[in-house]
Amino acid sequence: MNALAPIAPGLWTDEAEPRLIGGRRADGEIIFPVPDGDAAALVEPVALSRKGTLWSWTTQSFEPKEPYSGPQPFQPFLIGYVELPGEVIVETRIVDAAPDDLVIGMPMEFAVVTFDDARSTYAFRPERQP
C-alpha cells in the first residue's frame, strides 16, 4: 500500500491513521475537498473524523465513461455518502461490504485503499465490531 501514490494530493493526511482533509469556511460550514484556485484562500484546512454513519449508498454496475480510469476489466463497486457527525457528509467509495450489508445509519470507518496498480484512493467500510 505504501508504494501507491494518492490519486490526488491533499485529500487525506499523511499519518499512521490518515484522515480526510476538509475546508472550514468563515461561517463554520465544512466542505470537501479543499477547493482549488482562489477559493482555497477562503477555507481553513481541517482533518476530518475517521468515523461516521452511512447517509446513503448505491451500486455502480456499469463502467463509467471517461475520465473514469479504474482498473481493467471493470469491476462493479459501491459508493455512498458518509455523515461525519458535526462536520460534513462526504461522497466516497464503500469497500468490504455487499449491498445486503448496508443499512442507512450504520457506523462506518475511513480507509485508504488500492485504486489501481499505481494509485490509492479513499473509502469507507462498515466499522468492525470489537
Next chain:
Amino acid sequence: MSDDVYIIGAGIHPFGRTDGRSGRDQGVYAVREALADAGVEWSDVEFAYGGSAAAGSADIMVNELGLTSVPFINVANGCATGGSALTAARNSIAAGACDIALAVGFDKHPRGAFNAKPSDYGLPLWYGETGLMLTTQFFALKIQRYMALHGISRRTLGLVAEKAFRNGTLCDHAWRRSPVDLDTILNAPMVNDPLTKYMFCSPAEGAVALILASGKKVRELGADAVRIASVAFRTRPEGSFEVFAPSISVNGGGKPTQIASNAAFEMAGIGPGDVSVAQLQDTESGAEIMHMAENGFCADGDQEQWLAEGWSEIGGKMPINTDGGCLACGEPIGASGLRQVYENTVQLRGRGGERQVPNGPKVGYSHVYGAPGLSAVAILER
C-alpha cells in the same frame, strides 16, 4: 392584462433516435410545425431564443428558416436550456419588446450514460477518475435515502416506470412505444441500486419549438392560445443536495425545485390543488416520486398510496407525465424541458387524442430539474 403572454403554436420532432437527421434539423422541423400550428410565418417572429447541449448553436437555423434578420439568442444552460429560452421569450413579450417570439430546444446525444467533464463543473479530475461523477448515481443515492426515510417501496418505483411506458404507447412523439410489465421492470438488471435499467431514462434526440405571443397578437390572430400563468427558474440554495456533490452540509438546506415551485405558484396566484395535469422531471422513477412532494403535490411518503391508487394515471385525480415523460421519451437535454410545456399545451387545448386528460384540464404544470442543481417550473392556464 397587457403583461399576459400566450403560447399560440407548439411543434415537436419525435423523440428517440433519428439516424441521418442532425439535432438542428430536428429543431428546424419543430419550428416549422410550431409556425404552421400558430398560423404565422417565420418572418412574423420578432425575437428567437434557443439552444442545445450537444447539437450546436440554434441561431444557425436561420439558414433553413430564412434570413429575416431576426435577433436570435443562443441559450446554453445545460438541463435548463429549454426553460431558459422559454423564460427569456416570455419576458421579452411581457416587457413589450416584441409581440411574437420563438423558444426552441433540440439535441442529439451519443448512446449510453452522459459523461461529464469535471472541470466544466468546477470539480477536480480525481472525482471523475474514481467513478463518482455520474448523474445516475446521484438519483440513486437520493431515492435510496428517501425510500428509507419515507417508506417508499421498490414496487412503487416500478409502478412509476410501468405508467410511463403505458402512457408512451399512446403518444406519437414518445420513443418507447411498447408497454413493459411490472415484473420485467423490477427484475431487470440493476444500474444503480435500487434503480433497474427500465427505471432510468436514456439520452436521446428530439426537438420542441413554441411560438409565444402577446395578448394583442392573440386577439388579432384569433389564435388557439394557452396563457403562460408563470415561469420560475432557480438555481440551488445553500446546503442543498444536488448532482455532482463531493460533500453535503450536515445542516441541510433548501431545494431548487421547492423554491422554483413556490415562486411559480405565487406568481400564478394558485396552489397545487388547482393543477389539472403535471409533467415532472422523471430522469428515473425515483425522481418523479420525490418531485411530486418537492413541487407540493403530496407529502413525503404519500406517493406510496398515490401510485397504488392510480391517482397519477391519465384519468386519475392528478395525471403526471401524460406523454410518458423522460422515461418513455428519452432525454435530449436541450429539448426535454420544452417537451413538458408542449405536452401541457396539447392537453389544455384538448388535442391529446388517446392520452387526453378527461374533463377539460384548465391548469398544466411543468417542472424540469438538472445539473448542477437547477429547476424551472412553468404553469399554463386555459
